[in-house]
Amino acid sequence: MSERQPEMHERRILGTELLWSFGVGVLIAATLSIIVFTALTMGINPPSNVERIDPKALHLSGEFAEHNLGTSVAADGSVTARIIATQFMFVPRCIALPHGRPVTLRFAAPDVIHGILITGTNVNTMVVPGFVAQVHTQFTRSGDLLMPCHEYCGLGHSEMWATVQVLPEGAFQPDRDGRVSCAQR
Amino acid sequence: MRNVERLCLAHFWVAFAAFLVAALLGAWQMWVRSPLGANVGTPSQYFLSVTAHGVAMAYVLTTFFIMGFGYFVAVTALARPLPGKAWAWGAFWVAIAGVVLAVATILTGQASVLFTFYPPLTASPWFYIGLVLVVIASWVWCVLMLVAMQAWKRENPGRPVPLAMFATVANAVMWLWTTVGLAVELLFQVIPAAFGFIQTIDVGLARTLFSWTLHAIVYFWLIPAYIAFYTMVPRAAGGRLYSDTMGRLTFILFLVYSLPVGMHHLLMDPEHGNGTKFIQVLLTAFVSVPTLLTIFTITASLEIAGRLRGGRGLFGWIAALPWERPMVLATGLSFVMLGFGGFGGLINMGYGMNAMVHNTSWVTAHFHLIFGGSVVIMYFAIAYEIWPRLTGREYPSLASLRLQLWLWFIGMMVMTLPWHWLGLQGQWRRVANFNYADPIIAGWGPWVIVSLGGGLVLLASALLFVGNLFALHRSAAMAVARPLYALAVHPPQRVPAALNGFGLWNVLVLVLMLMAYGWPIAQFVIEPSPAAIVHRVE
Amino acid sequence: MHPDEPSAADSPFEVADEVDEVALAAVMRHVPLGAGVLAGAAVALLVLGYLLIYLLVFLPRGTVG
Numbered sequence: 001m002s003e004r005q006p007e008m009h010e011r012r013i014l015g016t017e018l019l020w021s022f023g024v025g026v027l028i029a030a031t032l033s034i035i036v037f038t039a040l041t042m043g044i045n046p047p048s049n050v051e052r053i054d055p056k057a058l059h060l061s062g063e064f065a066e067h068n069l070g071t072s073v074a075a076d077g078s079v080t081a082r083i084i085a086t087q088f089m090f091v092p093r094c095i096a097l098p099h100g101r102p103v104t105l106r107f108a109a110p111d112v113i114h115g116i117l118i119t120g121t122n123v124n125t126m127v128v129p130g131f132v133a134q135v136h137t138q139f140t141r142s143g144d145l146l147m148p149c150h151e152y153c154g155l156g157h158s159e160m161w162a163t164v165q166v167l168p169e170g171a172f173q174p175d176r177d178g179r180v181s182c183a184q185r
Numbered sequence: 186m187r188n189v190e191r192l193c194l195a196h197f198w199v200a201f202a203a204f205l206v207a208a209l210l211g212a213w214q215m216w217v218r219s220p221l222g223a224n225v226g227t228p229s230q231y232f233l234s235v236t237a238h239g240v241a242m243a244y245v246l247t248t249f250f251i252m253g254f255g256y257f258v259a260v261t262a263l264a265r266p267l268p269g270k271a272w273a274w275g276a277f278w279v280a281i282a283g284v285v286l287a288v289a290t291i292l293t294g295q296a297s298v299l300f301t302f303y304p305p306l307t308a309s310p311w312f313y314i315g316l317v318l319v320v321i322a323s324w325v326w327c328v329l330m331l332v333a334m335q336a337w338k339r340e341n342p343g344r345p346v347p348l349a350m351f352a353t354v355a356n357a358v359m360w361l362w363t364t365v366g367l368a369v370e371l372l373f374q375v376i377p378a379a380f381g382f383i384q385t386i387d388v389g390l391a392r393t394l395f396s397w398t399l400h401a402i403v404y405f406w407l408i409p410a411y412i413a414f415y416t417m418v419p420r421a422a423g424g425r426l427y428s429d430t431m432g433r434l435t436f437i438l439f440l441v442y443s444l445p446v447g448m449h450h451l452l453m454d455p456e457h458g459n460g461t462k463f464i465q466v467l468l469t470a471f472v473s474v475p476t477l478l479t480i481f482t483i484t485a486s487l488e489i490a491g492r493l494r495g496g497r498g499l500f501g502w503i504a505a506l507p508w509e510r511p512m513v514l515a516t517g518l519s520f521v522m523l524g525f526g527g528f529g530g531l532i533n534m535g536y537g538m539n540a541m542v543h544n545t546s547w548v549t550a551h552f553h554l555i556f557g558g559s560v561v562i563m564y565f566a567i568a569y570e571i572w573p574r575l576t577g578r579e580y581p582s583l584a585s586l587r588l589q590l591w592l593w594f595i596g597m598m599v600m601t602l603p604w605h606w607l608g609l610q611g612q613w614r615r616v617a618n619f620n621y622a623d624p625i626i627a628g629w630g631p632w633v634i635v636s637l638g639g640g641l642v643l644l645a646s647a648l649l650f651v652g653n654l655f656a657l658h659r660s661a662a663m664a665v666a667r668p669l670y671a672l673a674v675h676p677p678q679r680v681p682a683a684l685n686g687f688g689l690w691n692v693l694v695l696v697l698m699l700m701a702y703g704w705p706i707a708q709f710v711i712e713p714s715p716a717a718i719v720h721r722v723e
Numbered sequence: 724m725h726p727d728e729p730s731a732a733d734s735p736f737e738v739a740d741e742v743d744e745v746a747l748a749a750v751m752r753h754v755p756l757g758a759g760v761l762a763g764a765a766v767a768l769l770v771l772g773y774l775l776i777y778l779l780v781f782l783p784r785g786t787v788g
Binding site: 039051053111118122123125127128129130152153158 | 388
């Protein structure tokens with residue numbers, strides 16, 4: 001092997017690595033751009049409303065007092081569901097929500113860390129005592145869905161779930177107080 | 186070599202014994218939560234098992250294996266005796282004491298908090314003290330790795346630290362940084378709460394501190410596998426490492442980017458806002474770079490080996506590789522699992538897209554495949570490769586080693602691929618039993634059973650692995666001295682100081698950590714979260 | 724007892740490997756084309772899979788924020 005060749009080889013090797021890095025960098029940048037694009041244009045973000053609440057006094061708070069839980073429609077038409085996650089149940093156990101409209105779900109826990117997802121949707125959040133967890137979404141299909149607790153919260157964790165009825169427009173009727181309960185099946 | 190065989194073997198046997206027990210528990214868990222085991226086991230038993238399984242696999246198998254392998258590399262790659270061997274043995278026994286404490290509390294049902302132990306759910310304080318002892322022992326190991334490298338550098342001024350040791354020390358430095366989050370959470374929050382010295386706990390802070398450790402720890406586990414890729418696999422394949430420089434760069438990138446990304450485990454958490462979550466997603470994209478570099482460099486190294494063996498054309502070198510050698514076979518299987526596991530990881534870190542998969546079986550699938558699959562299969566390969574040196578014996582045949590590796594690969598794929606699908610259906614995690622009567626859940630049953638099948642194959646593989654090592658201790662054939670480490674195509678004569686030490690990189694880690702975790706943690710110090718009451722798990 | 728001396732076989736620098744430098748030089752004219760194509764195809768598949776899941780599974784499930 002001549003004197004020049006090893007150097008050529010080493011430079012060539014690093015050159016190929018640089019080329020590969022560049023290609024990889026382009027792919028990573030493309031992936032990140034999709035994330036940034038949908039975050040900015042479609043508002044797709046992880047649920048990140050940072051709002052503190054005292055877990056020891058949930059039942060005393062105006063918002064998460066028992067009579068205020070469940071789905072209610074405000075005067076401006078906005079739909080909000082308020083749910084408490086506690087060992088080992090959700091209150092209320094069934095939540096009615098409309099199909100095809102923006103909805104807001106707000107969760108609080110008085111005891112330990114819980115978490116929720118709604119099957120077949122992108123609704124997913126941890127419920128951390130000390131904070132209100134808030135998720136905005138719009139259901140793209142109607143039907144009965146499961147909302148389990150998905151973070152280990154103690155020995156009864158496996159039994160902790162609620163149901164979500166995503167109701168078509170006609171079936172989603174608020175009562176006089178603006179509240180909507182699950183349809184009896 | 187002679188001064189560390191017993192030290193290495195002690196660490197490895199503890200690691201693999203814990204692994205075997207954990208594999209048994211894992212198989213039981215899978216049966217119990219499937220339709221076939223619907224009436225078996227109580228939640229109390231299940232979560233005891235999951236805690237034991239997680240602690241054994243995530244803390245015992247890993248830490249003991251990595252320490253043992255580190256001692257081995259320090260002696261063989263540097264060709265000098267291990268400094269501070271008495272300290273190494275002391276650390277080993279401290280770690281054993283820690284394991285005994287933790288296991289005792291788990292088995293008596295006082296620590297069913299899983300290996301993540303998120304407060305305010307709290308276990309017996311002795312569980313956490315057990316874990317702290319294991320961490321302290323690992324810190325002694327870190328110091329010994331640094332001391333060994335420094336001593337070699339003094340005796341070999343100007344020479345590049347052998348890559349295997351450079352990577353080991355990078356891992357040690359990274360581990361010192363990594364454990365800070367966990368240590369602060371345990372020492373200042375969880376252990377005082379477990380003892381009853383404090384009655385409430387700042388959960389936002391605890392989750393944030395744990396996330397500091399939670400991602401970086403997986404790179405602590407992963408780096409030994411990559412050490413095998415860069416320094417052992419090219420030799421085993423009969424070729425050369427494509428680039429020593431890229432190897433050094435890879436381990437430096439892991440040191441720098443493994444740490445400031447932990448918040449991608451908290452993307453669904455309400456205690457942090459979009460800004461810090463996005464910054465950490467960006468940094469997570471950077472930590473994918475060393476893996477992508479490795480895929481190229483190691484594949485190129487294998488291409489060298491394949492072409493040297495006569496492989497022609499674009500892909501002929503693949504078939505020409507010596508697949509009958511366990512180290513080569515394991516690498517191929519590892520890369521396939523890395524592809525699938527990495528894909529899952531890309532989805533997990535996708536900012537808003539994390540909402541589709543968080544805390545579903547997709548996550549369980551991801552980390553079993555990427556850690557249990559691509560990383561642990563390389564632990565097997567490393568053990569097989571160095572066992573003859575440690576025991577002085579040789580394998581009568583490599584067939585059962587290859588069989589064990591194939592079973593691991595097949596079992597892992599069959600177990601985890603259905604879990605990805607089930608996760609997308611909404612199947613959630615950490616559940617002792619499912620109500621298969623529910624119409625949504627009923628459809629999951631068949632896939633859960635398929636997954637269970639994979640788990641049983643894994644159990645068989647785990648038993649065969651331990652059996653293969655055991656058999657070597659009893660083998661009649663004497664080991665033939667065989668060189669272990671690969672040369673690079675261009676073995677470096679000199680490398681810049683930045684590629685031969687970690688001073689500069691530690692500064693960069695500090696800067697990035699301040700950027701990524703500075704405010705997220707400081708906010709809780711300035712204004713603690715509304716405190717939550719400590720809840721005992723029993 | 725054996726002395727606490729590692730054997731020469733443990734030193735990575737002293738032990739040359741079996742690779743013939745002339746054969747290596749010949750082989751290095753083709754490397755890393757095969758690796759580039761293989762690894763590149765794998766990464767391209769990954770990114771494609773990511774896009775497909777993003778567009779076909781994630782977005783149809785509704786917004787999240």
